[in-house]
Amino acid sequence: MVMQRTASVALASLAIVAGAAWGQEGFPTKPVRLVVPYAAGGTTDIAGRLLGQRLAAIWKQPVVIDNRLGASGSIGAAVVAKSAPDGYTLVLGGGASMGAYELIYPSRAPYHSLRDFTPLSLLTTIRYVLVVHPAVPARTVKELVVLAKAQPGKLNYGSSAIGSAPQLAAELFKLTVGVDIVHVPFNGAGPAMTALLGGNIQVMFASAPTAARQVEAGKLRALATASASRAPQLPDVATMGEAGFPDVEMDSWSGVLGPAGMPRALVNRINADIVKAVDGEEMRDAFAKLGFSRGTSTPEAMAAFMRKERERVARVVRHAGIKGE
Numbered sequence: 001m002v003m004q005r006t007a008s009v010a011l012a013s014l015a016i017v018a019g020a021a022w023g024q025e026g027f028p029t030k031p032v033r034l035v036v037p038y039a040a041g042g043t044t045d046i047a048g049r050l051l052g053q054r055l056a057a058i059w060k061q062p063v064v065i066d067n068r069l070g071a072s073g074s075i076g077a078a079v080v081a082k083s084a085p086d087g088y089t090l091v092l093g094g095g096a097s098m099g100a101y102e103l104i105y106p107s108r109a110p111y112h113s114l115r116d117f118t119p120l121s122l123l124t125t126i127r128y129v130l131v132v133h134p135a136v137p138a139r140t141v142k143e144l145v146v147l148a149k150a151q152p153g154k155l156n157y158g159s160s161a162i163g164s165a166p167q168l169a170a171e172l173f174k175l176t177v178g179v180d181i182v183h184v185p186f187n188g189a190g191p192a193m194t195a196l197l198g199g200n201i202q203v204m205f206a207s208a209p210t211a212a213r214q215v216e217a218g219k220l221r222a223l224a225t226a227s228a229s230r231a232p233q234l235p236d237v238a239t240m241g242e243a244g245f246p247d248v249e250m251d252s253w254s255g256v257l258g259p260a261g262m263p264r265a266l267v268n269r270i271n272a273d274i275v276k277a278v279d280g281e282e283m284r285d286a287f288a289k290l291g292f293s294r295g296t297s298t299p300e301a302m303a304a305f306m307r308k309e310r311e312r313v314a315r316v317v318r319h320a321g322i323k324g325e
Helices: 002-025 043-059 071-081 096-104 141-150 165-177 189-197 208-216 264-278 281-289 299-320
Strands: 032-036 063-067 089-093 117-126 128-132 156-159 182-185 203-207 221-225 252-259
Touching: 032 043, 032 071, 043 063, 043 089, 043 117, 043 252, 043 264, 043 281, 063 071, 071 089, 071 096, 071 117, 071 252, 089 117, 096 299, 117 264, 117 299, 128 141, 128 165, 128 208, 141 221, 156 165, 156 189, 165 182, 165 203, 165 299, 189 203, 189 208, 203 208, 208 221, 252 264, 252 299, 264 281, 264 299
Parallel strands: 032 063, 032 089, 156 182, 156 203
Antiparallel strands: 089 252, 117 252, 128 203, 128 221
């Protein structure tokens, strides 16, 4: 009797394992929702749609793009954090602002970026460039530092929002070089750029694609790229390291995440499909036209990257005293 019971338990366990494995191998059996926590038509949205089209072809199921914008991407990310960990609700999230929101608005944060998500794969990186209005008499980063130190509190820098990557990059710059430049937050990158072009603010860390268009038109001057490598859009512009400030690096990144608690086999399956979806020259060139550098990863590498990024953002937020309004 004991042997029969043991055999029955073993067979039941095998059935459960086999059923789980079959369910993951058969994934997906219905449409998958990919939440993009930014406005439709933006570069991140377009990247998400490109990815969604490729995944839909692999999965033989529709990938529905769900734009849930607001609160620096946290509204859309929260939808996924609260979803079932079955792989049918994913988010194209990331950027320095993902971890910054919970640090700047601790009482409002709807999730913990390291606890409430399952990292699946990194996807893109976008570089930021330190640009100034042509009226600013500085042609190098060192000249800007000298100018800012001679006139503390006189120069203004703009950003797309409190806690955004442009603000974090600027605050990291301020902390590193020891200058006082006043932050002016705007409701989006577009209004901030308009203010810079109009001379209402003097300094900004702008995305490389946006910066390149204005620099080439002679409307802005680029001083350095806040990245470990030069921006493809501005190959003649030195990095901060090359300019003498190696500690000033703040890229913006994106990646695909699911809710916490996803089964390992399902994580591996989706990761492999994401890598397959964006492989090849066609997708590389499509992302490049949007200003992104493609860069997939293992789930483990993405998790390690997110931990490192959050530590760096936390230092900037703490030392700069960034607080939500």
